[in-house]
Amino acid sequence: MKHPRSCCPVACTLDLIGDKWTLLIVRDLLLGRAHFREFSASPERIATNILTDRLTRLVEAELVEKFRSPEQPGRDAYRLTEKGTTLGPVVQSIKKWGLEHIKGTSARMKPK
Amino acid sequence: MKHPRSCCPVACTLDLIGDKWTLLIVRDLLLGRAHFREFSASPERIATNILTDRLTRLVEAELVEKFRSPEQPGRDAYRLTEKGTTLGPVVQSIKKWGLEHIKGTSARMKPK
Numbered sequence: 001m002k003h004p005r006s007c008c009p010v011a012c013t014l015d016l017i018g019d020k021w022t023l024l025i026v027r028d029l030l031l032g033r034a035h036f037r038e039f040s041a042s043p044e045r046i047a048t049n050i051l052t053d054r055l056t057r058l059v060e061a062e063l064v065e066k067f068r069s070p071e072q073p074g075r076d077a078y079r080l081t082e083k084g085t086t087l088g089p090v091v092q093s094i095k096k097w098g099l100e101h102i103k104g105t106s107a108r109m110k111p112k
Numbered sequence: 113m114k115h116p117r118s119c120c121p122v123a124c125t126l127d128l129i130g131d132k133w134t135l136l137i138v139r140d141l142l143l144g145r146a147h148f149r150e151f152s153a154s155p156e157r158i159a160t161n162i163l164t165d166r167l168t169r170l171v172e173a174e175l176v177e178k179f180r181s182p183e184q185p186g187r188d189a190y191r192l193t194e195k196g197t198t199l200g201p202v203v204q205s206i207k208k209w210g211l212e213h214i215k216g217t218s219a220r221m222k223p224k
Contacts, residue, residue: 006155009210009217010139010203011132016214018132020123027122043118083213091122093205094129098121101195102128105121 016061017087021046022054023094026063026080026087034077035069063087128173129199133158134166135206138175138192138199146189147181175199 005011017023024046028039039051046054055078058064063084069077080087098105117123129135136158140151151163158166167190170176175196181189192199210217 004216005157007216007218007220008136008139008155009207009214009219011136011156011210012214012217013206013210014132014135018130018135020126020130023126023130024120024123027120043120044123045117086209086213090202090205090209093202094125095121097198097202098123098125101198102121102124104116104119105124106119107121108119 013090016057016063017090019054021050022058023087023091025051025054025058026084027091029064029078029080029084030088030091034079035072035075036078058084125202128169128175129202131166133162134170135199135203137163137166137170138196139203139207141176141190141192141196142200142203146191147184147187148190170196 004015017026021044024042024044025039028042033039033042036048036051036055039046039055040048055064059066059078062081064078065081066076066078069075071077095107099107116127129138133156136154136156137151140154145151145154148160148163148167151158151167152160167176171178171190174193176190177193178188178190181187183189207219211219
């Protein structure tokens with residue numbers, strides 16, 4: 001990170017993941033989704049320009065890596081790097097909070 | 113929440129706290145800071161219009177409550193509600209991730 005706002009680990013982490021979409025892509029990757037079309041199809045209906053931007057940032061931050069899709073020749077696919085996988089507990093803590101404190105939420109999303 | 117993007121607890125929680133600033137205010141509140149001026153003085157230098165907006169949203173979401181400052185008569189102060197305090201583990205998981213994965217971060221911020 002070139003110009004961190006401070007040396008606070010919360011601030012620096014939010015510089016990477018502090019928005020409404022990034023952790024939803026990480027959620028999808030943790031669930032085994034790998035293709036642009038799969039992220040687009042998630043119920044929140046992320047706009048394709050936002051999805052492209054967030055995937056690029058995640059790759060730049062070495063949290064996600066691109067690879068050639070084995071299922072769809074000629075297409076890119078995405079997966080979490082080892083570092084990216086360590087965001088699992090952050091996503092889990094947010095999921096737990098939502099389930100406990102926001103009515104109407106449910107953990108129905110299933111791994112691919 | 114009137115129009116949640118989905119019933120996913122991660123998405124719904126990010127609708128409340130998914131930005132670069134909200135959890136920094138929660139961090140400050142967890143550290144015992146209570147006054148507008150104290151939040152403004154944090155090293156990230158939040159702009160006053162963003163601070164006002166985020167405090168309003170936090171109060172609307174019943175995560176924060178306003179009270180009359182005992183130290184500064186006539187001024188408002190802010191504190192986490194019981195519900196707001198439950199964001200502690202979310203902030204902690206983000207802090208832990210930052211300390212482990214972002215060079216140059218340090219947990220030097222001390223309670224007031």
